[in-house]
Amino acid sequence: MSKRFIKLALFYLILIGLWQGLALLKIWPEYIFPTPLGVLETLVTGFEDKTFIIGILISLKRILIGYGFSIVLGLFVGLLIGRVKTLDETVGSLVLGIQALPSICWLPLALLWFGLSESAMLAIVILGSLFSIIIGADTGVKNVPPIYVRAARTMGAKGFQLYTKVIMPAALPSIISGFKQGWSFAWRSLMAAELLYVGLGLGHLLMMGRELNDMNQVIAVMVVIIIIGIVVDRLIFARIENKVRERWGLA
């Protein structure tokens, strides 16, 4: 662990060193090739004057509302089409088809329907994550070994109990994978959508950097976006996923 940490630290130190060195050579003007120090400065002032904090909070608020809605609806639809054959053959095929569409392609539609508004942002987040979550739940339910259901039935489980006590827990590893994928799709499409929308989100800050020719801000916001993505993915989803897989004996 520590050995790996040293390797990583060295790698990034060298990388930043190279970057600083290249910048010091002044081959390119600073608005094209910023220095690490300049980016750091922008980051600090961004957090000090709270523009970054507001940006992060606004983006997180959007994604939490949209993603939360996706989880509820996606889980419901996914669990349903996983068990009802007719729904699977109809709705299921539609979901699979739509899933092939990159989530950012929903942007024009959302903009036409909702205009440049908060609702359009939410629509993008929902449409970006919903189908991954549906497919995750659907796959999970379909792959529940039938013997679990049979065993539970001989022990007296019936109807809704089969869903809550057997099918859902048995499908959990796949459901979590769907959540994880849905999250990363939602985050990406939200950032893309915010580029076009003056709504104080992180994407908007990124675009503002471009408009002001402030490369430091561009890079600083990119770093923030990356860090939030990694933190949520690694610290939340990967942990839950590992725990579930370990418990289920899939690891």
Add this chain to the structure above:
Amino acid sequence: MSKLADESVQVEELKNVDELKPNKIIDVRGAICPHPLNLIRDTIVSLKDKEILQAICDHEPTAKENAPRFCLRRGYPLKVIEQNGIWQVFIQKIEKTEPRLRVLSVSKVFRTNQGKVTALDNINLTIQEGEFVCIVGPSGCGKSTLLNLIAGLDKPTQGEIWSNGNRVTGPGSDRVVVFQEGALFPWLTVMQNVEFGLKLRDVASNIRRTLALDYLKLVGLDEKFHNSFIHQLSGGMKQRVAIARALVMEPAILLMDEPFAALDVYTRETLQEELQNIWTESHKTIVFVTHNVQEAVLLGDRVIVFASNPGQVKAEYEIDIARPRKIDHPEVFLNTKWITDDLKEELEEQSYKANAKKEVVYR
């Protein structure tokens, strides 16, 4: 009455290897006696001195079958009275308690792409309380299908199944199944798995815990595994937990579908021994499906041999060996051999039939 003892002495004299052969059970109701009257229930049969009750069956009756006691096995108690040198045997069907399980002319037909396949053809079975019945047969003989029908996981195409006096229409916790793979839930700990069924019944948590502990002790699972997850257990331990999970429901009938088939030999032998102990302690009614004749002989009071295409009862054997039985017991060995020979005959006959059919097709 003292003459009855004499008779058993005479039976002893007849002792030969055949005598050890398991009783082939004959349905007395249709059997014909050397006497002019048919031997049917509620009939009084008079026997002359030293005369032995005989029933006509498809084979030369063995010494054991000559004794009237085989009637007893079918739940027809005999009363023997001696008067003026003539014995009278009363065969009476007294109303016993409702059998635990009755399978009445059950057939099961599956529809496949190749057409209809008859998995079970007119199966009749009666299983009394506390009986340990093993169903044995080649793969594809429908023995597991029958178990599923009894469990209520599948519906018979024809016929009825009655459990404890109730018609079986679906699964119920009076008939819990132990599957070959155990089918334990990986998201629950060992303890939570055993408590699963009780939780469905809304049993209070402290009672649940006590019962689960009792049964985990009965199946001999080490306490340090009580909070383990399922994938951390060995195959043998998994089956122990599966048995505990089934027994904790206090089912009227415990159904076991080749529960030890996937285990290694040593683990299997230990578990067979323990299952005998559990049965001796709890006297549960058990229906045990296996393809292993030795296992059936080792465990069962009664072994029912299935034949395939279509699945039907080929023969029934009574296994009269004292418990606890050991796998290397000579009687277990002999019984296994006899039943296996019968089974082989059946298989050969079948493949012969199948080949004959093929030839016709090829022509």
